[in-house]
Amino acid sequence: MDTRMKHQWDSLMQANYGTPSVHLVRGKGIEIWDENGKKYLDFLGGIATNLLGHNHAKAVKAISDQAKVLAHVSNFYSHEPGLNLAAKLIEMTGDETxxxxxxxxxxxxxxxxxxxxxxxxxxxxxxxxxxxHGRTMGALSLTGQPAKRNPFKPLIKNVKHVPFGDVNALKRAVTKKTAMLILEPIMGEAGVVVPPSGYLKKAREICNETGTLLVIDAVQTGMGRTGNWFGYEKDGITPDVITIAKGLGGGLPLGAMIALGKAAGMFTPGMHGTTFGGNPISCVAALAVIETIENKDYLALNRVKGALLKNVISPIIGVSEVRGEGLLVGIVVKDAKAKEVAQRLQDYGFLVNAANENVIRLAPAYVVSESQIMKFAAAFNDVCEEIYRG
Ligand SMILES: Cc1ncc(COP(=O)(O)O)c(C=O)c1O
Known part of the structure; x- marks a missing residue:
């Protein structure tokens, strides 16, 4: 971002994000351009959100057609895109309740x-x-990261944080007095941390024994990113609640809390609401995203592309582990140099995120091609050669 724009940002925006280093003006697929015409390959996908990439013809058409017909109606009224999307999401859970x-x-x-x-x-x-799990006061109370929580204490009481992946810790913490257990199938922001296989199954059993709601936060893993719809399916469980957002609207703001079984009927009129939630334009965008994922078989393809990414990145100098599932990938680099690697990749024209000092997170749009993956791997190799050998 040039000096004039940096100055503009600093004089207009609050400092909560820090000053961005890139100012973006347009995108197509996973290609995206800054104000000086520099092209980047976007391997972060708006943080796991732009599932079809930028400017996808089907999504653009759905959004613009809907904008001409009905943009917003509030939650007092019903509309077809909302009903269609709800029906589709219910079908995706495999549970008609x-x-x-x-x-x-x-x-x-x-x-x-x-x-x-x-x-x-x-x-x-x-x-x-x-x-x-988010930054609002309730969601922040769930979030298990002290640095994000501490400045805002006191948060909501009675939230206990246990080590991820540890079944015995769950057994000790979840009792008959527990209202809900919330888990990400893979912890994204924490650096793409994958739990031992069967962890969610055990969590389900513990929740069944104690009458606790099992909430699966599929905000980052959901919408097909890991190779199935929500990220928990491989453990063969049915949660009581699924939360999704990010990729659901493919770049338009949209989230959903899907409750299953007994939990599905707990809210009664007047208990909860929001003005914009499920507005028609976001819903048609989501329907276009889901239809495209199905038509192109992206659930299967995401697994194939994820495996390719792992294969080509793993042997590179400085890389100690590549983890994740499908197109949610964490590259663990040596010597706490993730931020330096991310910055150099950006200089080379690749957008990624250093989730922390050790892990580079990738969450590209599903339209990413094999040749773009190979270009990324070549750049990653060059950057690591410079940093670790040079
Ligand atoms: C697993 C998970 N839950 C919740 C959130 C919060 O979503 P939002 O930023 O849309 O509030 C995120 C965002 O990164 C997330 O990764």
Whole structure:
């Protein structure tokens, strides 16, 4: 970003994000351009959000057609895109008892889940250390990262954070007094941390034994990113609540809290709501995203592309591990140099995110091609040669 724009940003925006280093003006697929015409390959996808990439013809048409017909109606009224999307999401859960509440973001979806859990008559919540569930006060109370929580204490009480992946810790923490247990299938913000296989199955059993709602936060893993719709399916479980956002609207703000089984009927009129949630334009965008994922078989393709990414990145100098599932990939680099690697990749024309000092997170759009993956791997190799050998 040039000096004039940096100055503009600093004089207009609050400092919560810090000053961005890139100012973007347009995109096509996973290619994106800054104000000086420099092209980047976007391997972060708007943080796991632009599932079809930028300017996808089908999504653009759906959004612009809907804008001409009905843009917003509030939650007093019903509309076809909302009903169609809810029906589709219920079908994707494989459980026809599921019912949908639409909101605008991941934090809001988790707030809704928290409120729902209060209707069990219990208030205790268990979540994972290092987890990320959002930044609003309720969602932040779930988030297990002290640096994000501490400046805003006191948060909502009675949330216990346990080590992720540790079944015994879950057994100790989740009791008959627990209202809900919330887990990400893979912890994205924490650095793409994958739990041991069967962890969610054990969590399900513990929740069944104690009458605890199992909430799966699929905000980052959801919408096909890991090779199935929500990220929990490989463990063969059915959650009580699924929260989604990010990729759901393919770049338009949209979230949902889907409750299943007994949890589906807990909210009654007047208990919860939001003005914009599930507005017609975001819903048609989501329908276009889902239809494209199905037509192009992206669930299967994401697994193939994820495996390719792992294969080509793993042997590179400085890389100690490549983890994740499908197109949610964490590259663990040596000597806490993730930020330096991310910055150099940006200089080379690749957008990625250093989730922390050790891990580069990739969450590209599903339209990413094999040749773009190979270009990325070549650049990653050059950057690591410079940093680790040079
Ligand atoms: C797993 C998870 N939950 C919740 C959130 C919060 O979503 P939002 O930023 O849309 O509020 C995020 C965002 O990164 C997330 O990764």
């Amino acid at each position: 599921a019912r949908v509440f639409f909101c605008n973001s991941g934090a809001e979806a988790n707030e809704a889940a928290m409120k729902l859990s209060r209707l069990t008559g219990k208030t205790r919540i268990v979540a994972a250390q290092n987890s990320f």
